[in-house]
Amino acid sequence: MDEFRMSGELCRIVEAAGSVDDLAVAMTAVATKLGFQFYALSHHVDIARAGGDAIRLHNYPARWADYYDSRSLSVSDPVHRASHVTSYGFCWSNMPAMIPLTCEDKKVLALGREQGIGDGFTVPANVAGEARGSCSFANEAGRPMRRELLPFAQFAGAFAFEAARRLITPRGIIGGSPMPMLTDRQRDCVMWVARGKTDWEISRILGVTEETVRRHIKMAREKLGVGKRTLLAVRALFDGSLTFTDVLKS
Structure with a gap:
């Protein structure tokens, strides 16, 4: 499949989503086409405190997702922190060269591997005046990524996060009110x-x-x-x- 055709197909799959449920189905299809098993669209905020307004859409194993959310790891997640220092997608295996990894970071990554989450690829989605976010794709531990498809993952991740913003947080609203803007x-x-x-x-x-x-x-x-x-x-x-x-x- 040539580049334009692949990009167009990924775009159409995401664009056709008219609801959050539709987007979840679309993201599963996109991840599969890119050679991944899992995806996660997320704002980097305390999801419990943000209520239903923050973006948090994924198909990670339930046990890992429950552990992650119960400890509000979205705020301190090393993957999320690494996405704050780059404008382009990155493989998780490259994080040690991007940010200092603490003992707690290494523990979180190890726990993720135990729950079936291996290496992944994250696309930053940082919009000025809004909570930072990202789109991640991942595989189970031991399953390699199709690196020739990562440029398409970059495109699809950015496009998917915009779709999530349209469906979940119109005009960047988090927690029921617009994000404050300084003069x-x-x-x-x-x-x-x-x-x-x-x-x-x-x-x-x-x-x-x-x-x-x-x-x-x-x-x-x-x-x-x-x-x-x-x-x-x-x-x-x-x-x-x-x-x-x-x-x-x-």
């Missing part, structure tokens, strides 16, 4: 806070009063749901309002 000036203030500047220093940099800076930072804290100034940068990095380049730029 340009609020973002500027948070960025300088992240760089260690005081309100007075920020006021001099931006050419506004110190009181104006305090007001912008207060409103940013309220929007991002953090009580302390020191948590602003962490929250802004998490939701895409800031990047590490913004913070570390000299």
Whole structure:
């Protein structure tokens, strides 16, 4: 099957999904065509706290899925963390070169293998202003991936996550309300806070009063749901309002 035909077929399978149930069936078919047994479409949030608004669609073995969700691993999953440092799909076997793996990370990966989840391929789906997410394909331990089909997995994963956003989280709504968006000036203030500047220093940099800076930072804290100034940068990095380049730029 040539590239255009393969890509078109994967696109049609996903696009035809008119409901979440349809998408689940479509993803099983897509995974099979790509040589995988399992798939997972997920936002990288605490699924239990997000309720029914977050994307969480998969066909992983039930025992592993129950363990995963009961411990809210979606937030700390090393696969998810690795997807935050790249814009392109990656094999899980390459993660040690992407992020530091802790003892707990290695334990989680080992437990996954015990429950039948071997190597996989994950496509990042990070949309500014929304919770980060991804589409993963995987096989049971010991079953190799068809690496010649990974470029198609990249395409299909990105397309599938967009379909899930359309069906499950219209306009990026998580937890019943739109994801908060900082104004340009609020973002500027948070960025300088992240760089260690005081309100007075920020006021001099931006050419506004110190009181104006305090007001912008207060409103940013309220929007991002953090009580302390020191948590602003962490929250802004998490939701895409800031990047590490913004913070570390000299």
